[in-house]
Amino acid sequence: xxxxxxxxxxxxxxxxxxxxxxxxxxxxxxxxxxxxxxxxxxxxxxxxxxxxxxxxxxxxxxxxxxxxxxxxxxxxxxxxxxxxxxxxxxxxxxxxxxxxxxxxxxxxxxxxxxxxxxxx
Amino acid sequence: xxxxxxxxxxxxxxxxxxxxxxxxxxxxxxxxxxxxxxxxxxxxxxxxxxxxxxxxxxxxxxxxxxxxxxxxxxxxxxxxxxxxxxxxxxxxxxxxxxxxxxxxxxxxxxxxxxxxxxxxxxxxxxxxxxxxxxxxxxxxxxxxxxxxxxxxxxxxxxxxxxxxxxxxxxxxxxxxxxxxxxx
Numbered sequence: 001x002x003x004x005x006x007x008x009x010x011x012x013x014x015x016x017x018x019x020x021x022x023x024x025x026x027x028x029x030x031x032x033x034x035x036x037x038x039x040x041x042x043x044x045x046x047x048x049x050x051x052x053x054x055x056x057x058x059x060x061x062x063x064x065x066x067x068x069x070x071x072x073x074x075x076x077x078x079x080x081x082x083x084x085x086x087x088x089x090x091x092x093x094x095x096x097x098x099x100x101x102x103x104x105x106x107x108x109x110x111x112x113x114x115x116x117x118x119x120x
Numbered sequence: 121x122x123x124x125x126x127x128x129x130x131x132x133x134x135x136x137x138x139x140x141x142x143x144x145x146x147x148x149x150x151x152x153x154x155x156x157x158x159x160x161x162x163x164x165x166x167x168x169x170x171x172x173x174x175x176x177x178x179x180x181x182x183x184x185x186x187x188x189x190x191x192x193x194x195x196x197x198x199x200x201x202x203x204x205x206x207x208x209x210x211x212x213x214x215x216x217x218x219x220x221x222x223x224x225x226x227x228x229x230x231x232x233x234x235x236x237x238x239x240x241x242x243x244x245x246x247x248x249x250x251x252x253x254x255x256x257x258x259x260x261x262x263x264x265x266x267x268x269x270x271x272x273x274x275x276x277x278x279x280x281x282x283x284x285x286x287x288x289x290x291x292x293x294x295x296x297x298x299x300x301x302x303x
Contacts, residue, residue, distance in 0.1 A: 016257035022238050023151040031146050035171045036139045042172055
């Protein structure tokens with residue numbers, strides 16, 4: 001045993017080599033080959049990971065879209081019309097025609113003619 | 121070629137450059153993981169994990185700084201991760217791969233005595249002290265470099281090296297005394 005202090009700020013010339021002998025593994029070349037092969041696999045695997053990361057949300061979005069479309073189709077089939085109605089029709093027009101149909105009074109001719117021609 | 125140049129090439133996808141870096145750092149990385157895991161198979165797996173993690177994050181390496189400490193920090197983390205996952209296997213003995221096939225039976229017994237004494241003493245140390253003494257006395261890193269690798273102040277590294285030496289030197293001395301008594 002040497003008389004070096006444990007405080008010594010230089011590598012220990014006896015303990016260092018002993019630890020090196022204890023911890024050094026054989027066949028670094030085989031290890032290097034193994035790591036390089038694993039790295040190549042890792043690199044090729046990344047493409048699949050990227051595609052996979054795109055595929056999952058894309059598939060989920062497609063499922064949601066298909067489900068919503070199916071719901072609209074089923075609902076429209078049951079009512080015979082689109083559940084959203086005609087977005088281009090004015091609210092006043094939609095209300096005016098039923099008013100003529102349900103009224104007990106004789107409608108004003110000018111008003112009926114105006115409604116008919118406007119529809120055309 | 122410098123490590124930084126090789127790292128830049130490896131980042132650009134040059135497998136030969138990455139292979140050269142692995143070749144340069146395989147031995148210290150494997151020693152480091154053996155100091156943490158004490159099982160050769162796990163240690164090599166951890167060293168490989170470290171190199172692959174380094175390849176994945178090599179874009180974050182600052183080429184103005186030394187490559188070795190940057191890599192060793194990643195390898196040390198990989199070893200710690202594997203130790204946490206394989207705590208049960210940690211108690212298994214080191215495989216006798218350190219034996220030299222050319223050694224005579226007496227020489228081999230002599231070496232095995234030293235290895236056994238050191239291995240037992242090393243096993244009693246906290247992980248950070250084990251790493252600190254391996255980096256300092258085996259790999260020749262400075263206290264500042266070790267501090268960077270371990271993420272602790274340099275003063276803590278000095279303290280860890282001191283305590284580790286104080287624990288390991290008696291084992292070395294006891295082994296030497298036994299050897300002298302035998303001869």
